[in-house]
Amino acid sequence: MAKTLYDKLWDDHVIHDYGDGTALIYIDRQLLHEVTSPQAFEGLKLAGRKPWRLNTNLAVPDHNVPTVNREVIEDPISKLQLETLDANCKETGITKFDMFDERQGIVHVIGPEQGASLPGMTIVCGDSHTSTNGALGAMAFGIGTSEVEHVLATQCLVQKKAKNMLIKVNGRVGKGITAKDIVLAIIGEIGTAGGTGYTIEFGGDAISALSMEGRMTVCNMAIEAGARVGLIAVDQTTIDYVEGRPYSPKCEEWDLAIELWRDLKSDKDAHFDKVIELDAANIEPQVTWGTSPEMVTSISGVVPDPEHEKSDVKREGIENALKYMALKPATAISDIKIDKVFIGSCTNSRIEDLREAANVVKGKKVSSDIKLAMIVPGSGLVKHQAEEEGLDKIFLESGFEWREPGCSMCLGMNPDQLEPGERCASTSNRNFEGRQGQGGRTHLVSPGMAAAAAVAGHFVDVRKL
């Protein structure tokens, strides 16, 4: 029978089928960070259990780490959480990249970068954006802390198989349109619950044309469309990306691996429960205006009027969002002025994202209306590469701050936060109330659009700058 890519990955990992739609599936890789793992280690210890297979796990601190001076962590609670990860990894023997290691970075950036995430794997992490790794043709999904403990103890999880959805982005995107615009346009189309209960495979020419970095941006936000797993078929771009990474297979194993990986795509006649098609040529630079990623429009658009919404619940949602965002209906997106700019997060902090932003700001200055514009690379290795390419100088000369890698202002568990009422152009993935700091207002955009907004002091069409 013809299978989807998801069916293949699922079938390859089933250990026991419970017969009610759930199965015990094997987990090839678990990534760990400091926020969602302490209670899992504690639970393991209390039950007197040991990790089933030690070194399938890879740990890294990312959420709480300072991005200015690594030596000082002022918040004692953050400090304790970081120390707890240290202690747990030491005690169990799990490999960890510490803050001072160049390989440290945001967990979803370092997995693929190290070759710790590979095509055909099942990959989990106590973090919803684990879906990022699906860009490699892996079944990767976020789990809760109890499940983290479960994987530590058994290397398995009981999961319910999701339905199959295909999102096809046909044709080619226009100049200046990036993976971020594609995925925001998709979420605008299907809504934040559109993918709930599904695994989304992204396909079509516009997706195949993306680099691995771009594909990761798209799969990263699958969860923002409600899907735990986002997938992209393996092709030559995938294989070229994986080759030669520290944990990638070598020599004969490499040959064996690529032979198997070439089959990691949906069969021609595979059945999808739902298919959605988008025309890439229609996608413009996207900007969110509300407090949910589905509240998005293009740079040429305006803030919507709740009066035009028929459903009561939706109307109230828009009203609440506009109130929180301090925006009036019919305001042109390009008239929205911003206070801060954040370029980073597991959505957009890879080398390609930094190049895109640097291209825009080169030779220009950050507007004097902007209080802070910061670049936070996704990992120490991304930072290193950017510095080799001279990107740091471009940013510094234009007035950006050049920081150490971590989650930073994507959610502000470290000191990088918005003040109440501040408005931010952010390349991250969530514009929820208070996400970047209590009372802070987030607009999600691509790195190029964030950079353009930094220069102009308000949103502008990056294609016209």
Added chain:
Amino acid sequence: MEKFKTFTGIVAPLDRSNVDTDAIIPKQFLKSIKRSGFGPNLFDDWRYLDSANPLNEKQTRKVNPDFVLNQSPYDKAEVLLARENFGCGSSREHAVWAITDFGLKVVLAPSFGDIFYSNSFKNGFLPVRLKAEEIDSLFNSVESRKGFKVTVNLEEQYIETEDKEKFSFNIDAGLKERMLEGLDDIGLTLNHAAEIREYEQRRKKITPWLFKEVSA
């Protein structure tokens, strides 16, 4: 985990869709390394008019009197009534820990974020999917009568209002059994230890690179 028993409790209405886990428990409270103590910060940004200082244990907070869970009798509610896509967003299990720590046992909504849904069951907290019309009707009842109660019967899979209206719901057999029996998930999986080892042996031959250990 405790066994889930049939009970009758007050329903608190939270009339918003897409309530995300950042709203349920904001990030400043995720730094704890414990599973307990999150209840006072459930819906923190909505529940209080000031900011929390996690370093000051003696802080008295400025309560927002307009927020439903601050009002009597909802401060003693055991059932939360919510709108579509409740618990969307991050994977933080802290969201469920905060909800149960507050004293809630069940949430009724038309749909849930997937990870929140599965996290709930690991903590003896029951998310129930009802039809949108049924949720509408419950909102009407609850809003017209403060302290409106429902009975939740997991064994027979129904919610019954104090007006004797009954709504049945679906749930996976496995999840239901685990809740009713308060089973230890890990223990259950370890019953399959031999199968897991067998799988590993088989896979080692086909994909040997997956059995190379990561090391520093």
